[in-house]
Amino acid sequence: MKMVSVEIKVKKEKKTKVFAGSKVVKHKKNKPKKSVAEKALKPKNYVQNPTPAPIIKKKKKYIMPTKSVTNDVVNSCLTAILQLSILHKKKNTILDDESPIFCEISCIKIQSVQTNIKFVLPNSTAASTGEICLIVPDMKKGRRFDHEPTIDHWEELLRKSGVTQVKTILPLRQVKVEYDQFELKRKLLTQHDFIMVDTRILSHASHLLGKMFFKKHNMLIPVRLHGQRDLKKAIEVGLRTVVLRLNIGITSTILLGHTGMPLDTLQENVISFVDQLRTRYPGGEANIRSLALCIPMSIAVPLYLTLRSSNTVNAPKIKKNKPKTFNTIEDELSTIPGSKVTVAPDGTVHVIKPNTQKRKINTVIKEDEEIESENEYSEDKDAAEDDQSE
Template sequence: MAKSKTLVKSKKEEKKPVEAPLTTKVANGTPYQLDPAQVEKAAAALVSHMRKHAQAQEEKAGKKSLVADEDDAEDNDQPIFLNVATKTHVHDSQRLKPTKLPLPHPIIGDNVRICIFTKDPQRAYKDLVASDSFPAPLRSKIGRVLGLDKLKKKYKSYESKRQLLAEYDIFMVDDRILKIAADFLGKTFYGTKAKRPLPIRLTAGAPSPEKGSAKKAENMVGTPQGVAKEIEAALHATYVSMSPSLNTSIKVGTLSMTPAQLKQNIEAVVERLVDRHIEHKWRNVRRLEIKGPTTKSLPIWLFDEMWTDEAQVLEHAPVLGLGNGGDKKGEKKRKWDEWEEEMLDEEELAQIKEKRARKNKSSKKEASGDGGAGAISKEKRSKLKKAALQSVPEALVASS
């Protein structure tokens, strides 16, 4: 018998102990939370596996260099991702916009070259970066400030965009021109997440515009301190774009990090992500996993309940009101026979019963093989018997 698809709570299942649970429920606050020991254990196993694999690949290829410096090691640092699977699709447009999630341990190194795409005129933002109030260490990382008009004129071809992509490590874009820049740069920059431009507010630090002055807000330029703070925040964060699907991948660390650092980054990302970007919060989370670019996923959290809303859950299995299908069919036929006997005349009722009896008799005859499609007449059977006897030698017939 097929099991009912309706979700039903079972008190026995709730009381049954589970070995090494990945879900931890608390009495106060959020109903779910990560298990720090499980997260660090999975991070340590993943890092160990990735390092052994990388070492084996280097030894196999014979490219391991004894004079490699720290910068080369940093360039070859592999990313580590957090995979988030939800029970229902994320369909809120506000949750699908790219958003930065602060990290305790940044995944972007110090020795990076930054290119910033700005709203026109670009001279205002070049002067801002060159200002004495702008932090000198951060200024040394910014290799270029490129306005939108100059970007469109100078980098029209695919080859020129590829060349620009290879010149810098990090790209940032004014959030006011994010959609325009994305349409122009196309798959060259947005085909992968490796160097996708990070949105920043270049109006940071500027006074709030008065009501009704939307044009003034569009042309606003932030302060050196405010913009510098925005860039620093972007360098110390990871970005998430919640796709309208059930799965999302977020970069949370690198291979050079320790398991403890990875654990802290994962906890910071999960806390902010679940609270602000997933509908129904923890109840909509199906599983959380960590993985490398080419490794299998390691689970750090698994769902304990299939539903997202308590209203979808029944305390007991549903009871069918009319029984099974066979009883319902028999009840319907009995009522129809009673109606015939009450409403029809005796002559009409007799004709219907006679017709029904002939039909049943012919059905039984076909089922038994008499008079069916494969049946033959007596005359034809006797002819076949005579023909068979004639083909037998006379000596055999006489002896029988």
């Protein structure tokens, strides 16, 4: 075999000499030119795979009502309300009475239980032309005894202490005898603008008068008269107390004054009420969505508003203070064997049924159904045999 020699030529790269002060020029490869649309879509500083920046959540700080409700804000709101009351009086010239000023409170989360909260304001909310009633306990209990000696006794005590605001005194016996019908109770409600009750007979009076006395503001306000040396101070505190009735809904209203009061006294009442909301309102001031001032049949003037999320607020739970004699009674129920019944002092009844009883009832029902199905099957079988014999 002959060997064949093949010459392979290899192109050598030319080495360029670089001299001092000279520039090296690199040859660019021929790349396809971009269209005008691609240039318009991609900006100059475009990066193909940009690294995402870390997301930092800033904590939002919401201002509480005690800090946002200042003297200037309250003054501006009250001046607007007074102007609204003047316009309302011009439209209704027959009614020249002092119109009450309310505060509307809307919460973020509703409380678990319906309760009443007392607030003591620096100034009285009773109108100058309004009549004030005081319900007092009887000196001698029973319907046979006359109630006039108790009225004379309390009138002397109030006269000695220098109390002039109370116009009428009602013993508990008079409430039982004379205000036993619905129309008479409503008449008592309309005649008086402010009703105070001694703490010793508050539960009895509220049971006799009914629910409609709780719907109106400043009705059945408790006053501690037992063991008080200074009756004037106790009644003045009662006239300065207001009750906030928390309902099932979000909003609730409370009376803070009337249009006949000067602007300074109204301002003091509003600011003291907002300060007390921090400790007395269920859930604290963080649970308050908005505050507004208004008069009857008018637009509410906003005093405070927040956009706080409901997730940041816990649902308020209120525990009622039970008296010492509040004991539930538990016993067996004779009508349902094996079950128990519990009766509370307020009249609520709960029946506790055992789970075993439910199982027994279910088994009895199933056995009855099986017996009925067997009887039906036997009847069908007998009918079929009779047909065949015929």
